[in-house]
Amino acid sequence: MKFTCSQNNFLEAVLTVQKAVSARSSTPLLEGILLETQKDVLKLVGTNLDLGIETYIEADIREEGSVVIPSRLLSEIIRKLPDAEIEVTLLGNYSVKIVCLNSLVTLQGFAPDEYPSLPDISESEPIEISKMLLAKMIRETIFAVATDESRPVLTGSLLEVEDGEVTMVSLDGYRLALQKGRIESSAGHRKVIIPGKSLGEIGRIIDGSDDNISITISDRHVLFDLGYTRIISRVLEGEFINYRQIIPEDYRTRVKVDTKILTSSIERASLIAREGKNNLIKLNLQDQKMTITANSESGQVYEEIPVLLEGKDLEIAFNARYFMDMLKAIPDQEICMDLTTNVSPCVIRPIKGSDYTYLLLPVRIFG
Amino acid sequence: MKFTCSQNNFLEAVLTVQKAVSARSSTPLLEGILLETQKDVLKLVGTNLDLGIETYIEADIREEGSVVIPSRLLSEIIRKLPDAEIEVTLLGNYSVKIVCLNSLVTLQGFAPDEYPSLPDISESEPIEISKMLLAKMIRETIFAVATDESRPVLTGSLLEVEDGEVTMVSLDGYRLALQKGRIESSAGHRKVIIPGKSLGEIGRIIDGSDDNISITISDRHVLFDLGYTRIISRVLEGEFINYRQIIPEDYRTRVKVDTKILTSSIERASLIAREGKNNLIKLNLQDQKMTITANSESGQVYEEIPVLLEGKDLEIAFNARYFMDMLKAIPDQEICMDLTTNVSPCVIRPIKGSDYTYLLLPVRIFG
Numbered sequence: 001m002k003f004t005c006s007q008n009n010f011l012e013a014v015l016t017v018q019k020a021v022s023a024r025s026s027t028p029l030l031e032g033i034l035l036e037t038q039k040d041v042l043k044l045v046g047t048n049l050d051l052g053i054e055t056y057i058e059a060d061i062r063e064e065g066s067v068v069i070p071s072r073l074l075s076e077i078i079r080k081l082p083d084a085e086i087e088v089t090l091l092g093n094y095s096v097k098i099v100c101l102n103s104l105v106t107l108q109g110f111a112p113d114e115y116p117s118l119p120d121i122s123e124s125e126p127i128e129i130s131k132m133l134l135a136k137m138i139r140e141t142i143f144a145v146a147t148d149e150s151r152p153v154l155t156g157s158l159l160e161v162e163d164g165e166v167t168m169v170s171l172d173g174y175r176l177a178l179q180k181g182r183i184e185s186s187a188g189h190r191k192v193i194i195p196g197k198s199l200g201e202i203g204r205i206i207d208g209s210d211d212n213i214s215i216t217i218s219d220r221h222v223l224f225d226l227g228y229t230r231i232i233s234r235v236l237e238g239e240f241i242n243y244r245q246i247i248p249e250d251y252r253t254r255v256k257v258d259t260k261i262l263t264s265s266i267e268r269a270s271l272i273a274r275e276g277k278n279n280l281i282k283l284n285l286q287d288q289k290m291t292i293t294a295n296s297e298s299g300q301v302y303e304e305i306p307v308l309l310e311g312k313d314l315e316i317a318f319n320a321r322y323f324m325d326m327l328k329a330i331p332d333q334e335i336c337m338d339l340t341t342n343v344s345p346c347v348i349r350p351i352k353g354s355d356y357t358y359l360l361l362p363v364r365i366f367g
Numbered sequence: 368m369k370f371t372c373s374q375n376n377f378l379e380a381v382l383t384v385q386k387a388v389s390a391r392s393s394t395p396l397l398e399g400i401l402l403e404t405q406k407d408v409l410k411l412v413g414t415n416l417d418l419g420i421e422t423y424i425e426a427d428i429r430e431e432g433s434v435v436i437p438s439r440l441l442s443e444i445i446r447k448l449p450d451a452e453i454e455v456t457l458l459g460n461y462s463v464k465i466v467c468l469n470s471l472v473t474l475q476g477f478a479p480d481e482y483p484s485l486p487d488i489s490e491s492e493p494i495e496i497s498k499m500l501l502a503k504m505i506r507e508t509i510f511a512v513a514t515d516e517s518r519p520v521l522t523g524s525l526l527e528v529e530d531g532e533v534t535m536v537s538l539d540g541y542r543l544a545l546q547k548g549r550i551e552s553s554a555g556h557r558k559v560i561i562p563g564k565s566l567g568e569i570g571r572i573i574d575g576s577d578d579n580i581s582i583t584i585s586d587r588h589v590l591f592d593l594g595y596t597r598i599i600s601r602v603l604e605g606e607f608i609n610y611r612q613i614i615p616e617d618y619r620t621r622v623k624v625d626t627k628i629l630t631s632s633i634e635r636a637s638l639i640a641r642e643g644k645n646n647l648i649k650l651n652l653q654d655q656k657m658t659i660t661a662n663s664e665s666g667q668v669y670e671e672i673p674v675l676l677e678g679k680d681l682e683i684a685f686n687a688r689y690f691m692d693m694l695k696a697i698p699d700q701e702i703c704m705d706l707t708t709n710v711s712p713c714v715i716r717p718i719k720g721s722d723y724t725y726l727l728l729p730v731r732i733f734g
Contacts, residue, residue, distance in 0.1 A: 073638065073665055080635045095666070103635055107666040268447045268470060271440065298440055299462070299474040 001065025001090035017046035036066035052118040126214035137168040138203035145196035146172035153238040176359040198233035251338035256308040265303035269294040316342040368432025368457035384413035403433035419485040493581035504535040505570035512563035513539035520605040565600035618705035623675040632670035683709040
């Protein structure tokens with residue numbers, strides 16, 4: 001194997017596929033990146049078996065071949081090389097010579113034969129979605145994915161497509177985050193549960209451009225095709241919770257509040273709340289005001305902010321972190337909170353548009 | 368105690384004195400900051416017994432008094448408050464009420480009686496030095512302070528003043544870093560060994576302005592007076608090594624090299640070297656070239672850079688990190704390396720000016 005390519009392109013490709021590579025694996029081969037020449041391009045592959053990423057870059061292929069190179073060391077070396085042409089040559093015993101201007105680095109690689117192949121998914125009836133929308137959907141829902149494995153299906157997000165509408169939902173038993181969007185698609189009803197870890201890496205790879213991504217769902221995998229880069233994730237098997245029936249349609253108290261002001265107050269209350277056992281904040285809704293209080297051994301916080309309040313007064317308590325997670329994720333200036341009682345879920349939506357829904361269970365501490 | 372002051376001033380003062388406060392102390396009182404009213408100013412004090420910092424801010428004092436407040440929580444709360452007036456009131460049982468616009472925070476504090484007093488140092492014959500020079504001296508020498516405690520005196524830097532010249536020296540048995548500067552001072556010969564940890568915090572507090580700092584040396588302490596802020600450090604007792612006799616005056620090989628090019632090459636070599644046992648890089652000086660090589664199980668690096676070489680050819684090995692530490696600290700474009708044999712120290716200086724000296728012992732691997 002022998003090829004030349006630009007340092008810039010090579011680095012970008014290595015950093016992309018590296019997102020699927022485990023920093024520490026019991027199999028050293030899986031800590032590596034597969035390089036494989038293909039006619040006039042170079043293919044790079046990284047995988048942790050759950051997630052696989054392959055990307056292609058322009059390269060001048062002088063001799064065909066393939067090899068696996070330790071990912072972390074390769075990316076560090078390439079990052080430190082000057083922005084010039086790089087020549088890569090496979091020597092004997094899978095060591096790889098990298099030459100760039102006056103630098104010559106030899107790295108010990110591995111035979112590529114045992115490197116796992118990414119699943120072969122034929123792109124039939126792909127779903128087309130803009131990178132910008134997909135990135136937003138991931139960003140505003142992924143934090144609600146369950147982190148404990150007691151119900152594996154909840155460690156992923158549901159992606160559902162129906163009638164030109166795409167929905168992403170994450171929930172962990174305490175809160176639910178849902179983001180909808182519209183796509184041009186004639187495809188029928190489809191759904192898939194994508195592991196949160198895969199989705200996080202996908203979010204880090206796609207930029208916020210208007211370009212489209214093709215998503216293909218197969219029985220056991222989902223493929224995100226970005227053109228030069230293909231991302232393939234294992235899907236989670238099982239039925240996702242019927243989230244529609246969890247979201248209440250009625251409310252007895254509706255509050256409209258400025259997101260920035262609310263965020264500042266809850267941030268301060270969180271500093272005191274987190275010193276306590278339950279990380280609790282209490283909200284009191286009355287007289288066109290929201291008061292937020294928190295107590296712990298370290299002290300107390302009392303915050304008062306103006307709100308637009310319709311309906312009944314209410315006193316309710318939440319986990320401070322679950323509230324903050326949502327406030328940090330959404331970009332909207334004003335939000336609307338719909339509440340019924342202090343033991344029933346609170347539904348939070350941006351005032352403008354109804355594409356985003358956050359549902360948060362209160363903590364029962366009253367009467 | 369009751370006072371008002373601006374959030375901005377209060378935050379800056381808290382962050383300054385916090386640099387002397389241990390994050391975790393066996394005495395909770397030492398995790399706190401002392402607030403004490405003094406006529407029309409507020410005094411803040413932080414100390415870990417080795418280092419003490421006091422600072423004064425303008426405040427409208429309504430009632431005199433003092434209290435100790437947990438440092439970390441106080442700084443986090445103040446940081447999250449809006450840029451407005453803050454009112455602080457001491458309540459019963461040493462709890463402290465902080466009010467800012469619509470926020471009310473109560474923090475549990477401690478009685479100030481047991482809080483250690485900073486040593487009283489009378490400023491006789493202070494040394495005046497610009498903040499910019501002191502900051503540079505710290506930045507370019509502190510990394511060579513010994514980290515192991517086997518020779519306690521080497522865990523500090525020597526500050527020496529004589530005949531209008533000020534010198535700071537750190538050394539750890541493997542390398543020495545020395546920075547000189549000129550000051551306007553008629554004071555006689557003075558020297559003091561300042562703990563590296565204190566010096567690091569002092570470096571973080573002083574900005575790079577042209578203003579002067581007064582340094583007063585007493586038997587057991589050194590005082591840095593910045594005007595509104597006074598920093599007092601314990602000094603290390605004992606005799607510092609006679610560093611002058613360590614620095615060789617002769618050389619048989621002199622190399623002049625571009626700092627940036629050398630840094631890039633050594634960075635790449637370090638990536639391979641650090642995978643090995645001894646973190647070794649080898650330099651070969653010959654034919655107006657420096658070649659840098661490193662080897663480990665992970666691979667090899669060979670770097671070739673142009674140099675101006677006078678005198679004998681030489682092959683010599685160094686610890687890669689000790690070489691990089693210096694390259695990262697000095698801002699000069701070109702450096703000069705003076706060498707004698709591959710078992711005697713290498714002296715590195717900027718080509719312009721002779722105020723900075725770095726001495727590095729080679730690693731013996733040849734013959």
